[in-house]
Amino acid sequence: MVNNVTGIILTGGKxxxxxxxxxxxxxxxxxxxxxxxxxxxxxxxxVIIVADNExxxxxGNVKLIGDIYPGRGxxxxxxxxxxxxxxxxxxxxxxxxxxxxPLLVNDLAMLRFNYDAVVPKINNNxxxxxxxxxxxxxxxxxxxxxxxxxxxxxxxPIINTKYLIIHNEDIKTKSYIKSFYNxxxxxxxxxxxxxxxxxxxxxxxxxxxxxIENTKTNKTHENVFLSDALGRIMNKDIYAPKSLPEAQxxxxxxxxxxxxxxxxxxxxxxxxxKVTEEIAAGSLPFYKVSQGLTSNIMTxxxxxxxxxxxxxxxxxxxxxxxxxxxxxxxxxxxxxxxGIDVKEGCKIAEIGNDIGPSLLSILAFNGFSxxxxxxxxKAAIISTGSELILPGEPHNAxxxxxxxxxxxxxxxxxxxxxxxxxKIVPDNAAKIADSIQxxxxxxxxxxxxxxxxxxxxxxxxxxxxxxxAEILFSGIAMRPGKSFIAAKxxxxxxxxxxxxxxxxxxxxxxxxxxxxxxxxxxxxxxxxKIKLEMPFDYINKKSYRKIMQAKLYVEKGKLKFxxxxxxxxxKGLTQINLLIDVPPNANLNVGDxxxxxxxxxxxxx
Numbered sequence: 001m002v003n004n005v006t007g008i009i010l011t012g013g014k015x016x017x018x019x020x021x022x023x024x025x026x027x028x029x030x031x032x033x034x035x036x037x038x039x040x041x042x043x044x045x046x047v048i049i050v051a052d053n054e055x056x057x058x059x060g061n062v063k064l065i066g067d068i069y070p071g072r073g074x075x076x077x078x079x080x081x082x083x084x085x086x087x088x089x090x091x092x093x094x095x096x097x098x099x100x101x102p103l104l105v106n107d108l109a110m111l112r113f114n115y116d117a118v119v120p121k122i123n124n125n126x127x128x129x130x131x132x133x134x135x136x137x138x139x140x141x142x143x144x145x146x147x148x149x150x151x152x153x154x155x156x157p158i159i160n161t162k163y164l165i166i167h168n169e170d171i172k173t174k175s176y177i178k179s180f181y182n183x184x185x186x187x188x189x190x191x192x193x194x195x196x197x198x199x200x201x202x203x204x205x206x207x208x209x210x211x212i213e214n215t216k217t218n219k220t221h222e223n224v225f226l227s228d229a230l231g232r233i234m235n236k237d238i239y240a241p242k243s244l245p246e247a248q249x250x251x252x253x254x255x256x257x258x259x260x261x262x263x264x265x266x267x268x269x270x271x272x273x274k275v276t277e278e279i280a281a282g283s284l285p286f287y288k289v290s291q292g293l294t295s296n297i298m299t300x301x302x303x304x305x306x307x308x309x310x311x312x313x314x315x316x317x318x319x320x321x322x323x324x325x326x327x328x329x330x331x332x333x334x335x336x337x338x339g340i341d342v343k344e345g346c347k348i349a350e351i352g353n354d355i356g357p358s359l360l361s362i363l364a365f366n367g368f369s370x371x372x373x374x375x376x377x378k379a380a381i382i383s384t385g386s387e388l389i390l391p392g393e394p395h396n397a398x399x400x401x402x403x404x405x406x407x408x409x410x411x412x413x414x415x416x417x418x419x420x421x422x423k424i425v426p427d428n429a430a431k432i433a434d435s436i437q438x439x440x441x442x443x444x445x446x447x448x449x450x451x452x453x454x455x456x457x458x459x460x461x462x463x464x465x466x467x468x469a470e471i472l473f474s475g476i477a478m479r480p481g482k483s484f485i486a487a488k489x490x491x492x493x494x495x496x497x498x499x500x501x502x503x504x505x506x507x508x509x510x511x512x513x514x515x516x517x518x519x520x521x522x523x524x525x526x527x528x529k530i531k532l533e534m535p536f537d538y539i540n541k542k543s544y545r546k547i548m549q550a551k552l553y554v555e556k557g558k559l560k561f562x563x564x565x566x567x568x569x570x571k572g573l574t575q576i577n578l579l580i581d582v583p584p585n586a587n588l589n590v591g592d593x594x595x596x597x598x599x600x601x602x603x604x605x
Contacts, residue, residue: 006085007040007047008092010077019430020466023095050077100179116159128152186429186462199473221372231416232373233521238349243339248303256307260291270326310334352523374521380439382422384451432463450499452483460496481506535560540586548580
C-alpha cells in the first residue's frame with residue numbers, strides 16, 4: 001500500500017476512434033475501468049473515477065466525480081482529481097491502459113518527495129497520463145485551464161517535475177512497456193485481446209464444451225394447445241391422470257360370457273345364450289352378464305359386469321335372439337385389462353422431450369388439450385460484407401448473392417426458432433456493432449455471417465469487442481469451419497459464422513445447433529456421432545482435421561457413404577446428410593472405422 005496517494009482513473013475521452021466507450025470494454029470478465037479500479041485498490045486507500053457521466057461507471061464502492069472545467073481534456077481530469085482527492089498526491093491512469101504494471105507505480109511513488117509531479121520518460125517520450133501529481137500543482141493547473149492552455153506537457157517546465165528514466169533493459173526485464181499500451185481503435189482492441197489469453201484454433205469438442213457451458217435455457221414456460229405443440233420442447237414432466245383403459249374392454253367384435261357359462265361349455269360342449277343388448281363403440285353396458293345371458297359387444301367397448309371371456313362372432317351360431325357357443329372357450333380371452341395402456345401416475349412425457357407426432361398422440365390419448373412448453377428461441381441473423389446483395393437485386397461481377405442467409409434462416413426455422421433478419425451491413429466495425437446492438441434486446445442469440453477470418457475487412461471480432469462482449473474463442477481446429485467466433489455479453493451469445501457456405505454449414509451442424517437445442521430446453525442436444533466402416537481407401541495429406549461433407553446411403557442392406565468434396569458446395573448441399581471426421585494425416589483403408597455425424601432433417605438415407 002502506497003501512503004498519502006489517491007488513485008485516479010480518467011474516463012472522460014470521447015472514444016471517437018473506438019466508436020464506443022473505452023472504459024466499458026471487456027478485459028476478460030471485467031471492464032477496463034473495473035480492472036484498473038481493482039488494481040488501484042490494492043495500492044491506495046482511496047480510488048476515484050473522473051467521468052463526464054458519473055452514473056455510467058457506478059461500481060458501488062468507488063468515488064465518482066465530474067470535471068470542474070468540462071471539455072478541457074486530460075488536464076481538466078487531473079485538476080478534478082486533485083481537488084476531489086483526500087490525499088496530497090494522486091496517481092493518474094487513463095481507462096484505456098489496462099495492462100499497467102503496479103511495480104512501475106511503486107517506482108514512481110518512491111521519487112515523489114520534494115517534487116510537484118513524477119513522470120515516466122521512455123526514449124525521450126513522456127507519459128503524462130501515467131504519472132503522479134501533488135496538490136501543489138493546483139494553482140498552476142487552474143491558471144492554465146482558465147487561460148485555455150490544455151496541454152499536459154506544457155505543465156512540466158513550469159512545475160518542479162521529476163522524471164523516471166526507463167531504460168531499454170527495464171522495458172524488457174520489468175515488462176514496463178505494456179503499461180503504456182493504449183487501446184484506441186477496434187483493431188488495437190482485438191490485438192490486445194489476442195495477446196492476452198484469447199483462445200484460438202481450439203478443438204471442436206472444446207469449442208462445443210465452452211459454448212454449452214455459456215448457454216442458458218429459458219426456465220419460464222407457456223401453455224400451448226396440442227395442435228400448436230409440434231416441434232416444441234416439454235417444460236415439465238407429465239404424469240397420467242388415470243389408468244387407461246379405466247375398465248376392461250373387448251379387443252374383438254364378439255359376445256361376453258360369464259364364469260358359469262364357461263364351465264357349462266367345458267362340461268357339456270356347448271351353451272345357448274340369450275343376447276340382452278348390443279353395446280356399440282362409445283356406449284356403456286346396461287346389463288350385467290350372468291348365466292344364460294350375453295351381450296353383443298364391439299371392439300374397444302367396455303365389458304359388462306360379470307364378463308370373464310369374449311368369444312368372436314366367427315365362433316358362434318345365431319338362433320333368433322340367442323347364440324349357440326360350441327368352440328372351446330378360454331378364461332380371459334380377448335379382454336383388455338385395466339391400465340394395460342397407461343397406469344395412473346406413470347410418466348408419459350419428460351421435461352426436455354422434443355414433441356413429435358408420437359408424443360402428441362400419447363398426450364391426446366391421456367386427455368391433455370394443452371401442455372407446458374419452453375418459450376421459442378428468438379435468433380437475430382446479421383449478414384456482413386460490402387460485396388453482398390439480396391436475390392433480385394442487380395448483380396455484377398463484384399457482387400455475390402447472400403445465400404448463407406437463407407441457409408441459416410431456414411435451418412433455424414426448421415428447428416422452431418423465431419428469426420429476425422437484419423439488413424446487410426458493410427465492412428465497418430462500428431456499423432456492424434450498431435446493427436448487433438439493435439437486436440440484442442429482442443433476441444436470445446445473435447448469429448452473424450461473414451467477417452470472421454483474419455483479413456483486412458474481417459471485422460466481427462472488433463465489433464463484438466466494441467459492444468463490450470467477451471470473446472470466448474476465435475477459430476476452430478478443423479476445415480471447413482475454421483473461421484468461427486463465439487462471444488458473450490451478459491447472458492447473450494454472439495456466434496460469428498464464415499461467409500463460406502461449406503464452413504458455415506459445418507459450424508451450424510456441430511456448434512450452432514447444439515447451442516440452439518439447449519436454449520430450447522432439449523436434453524438431447526449434442527451432435528449425433530456414429531461409427532461407420534470406410535467403403536474405400538482415403539489419405540488425408542493435410543496436417544489438420546477435416547470435416548468432410550458426405551452422403552450416407554444403403555447398398556445391399558449395408559450403410560455406405562461417399563464424399564461430396566469434389567462437387568460444387570451448392571450441389572453438395574442438396575445431397576448431404578453426413579459429416580465425416582477425418583483426423584490429420586490419416587491413412588484410412590477399406591473396413592477401418594471412422595467417426596461421423598448423421599445430420600437429421602436433410603436428405604433421407
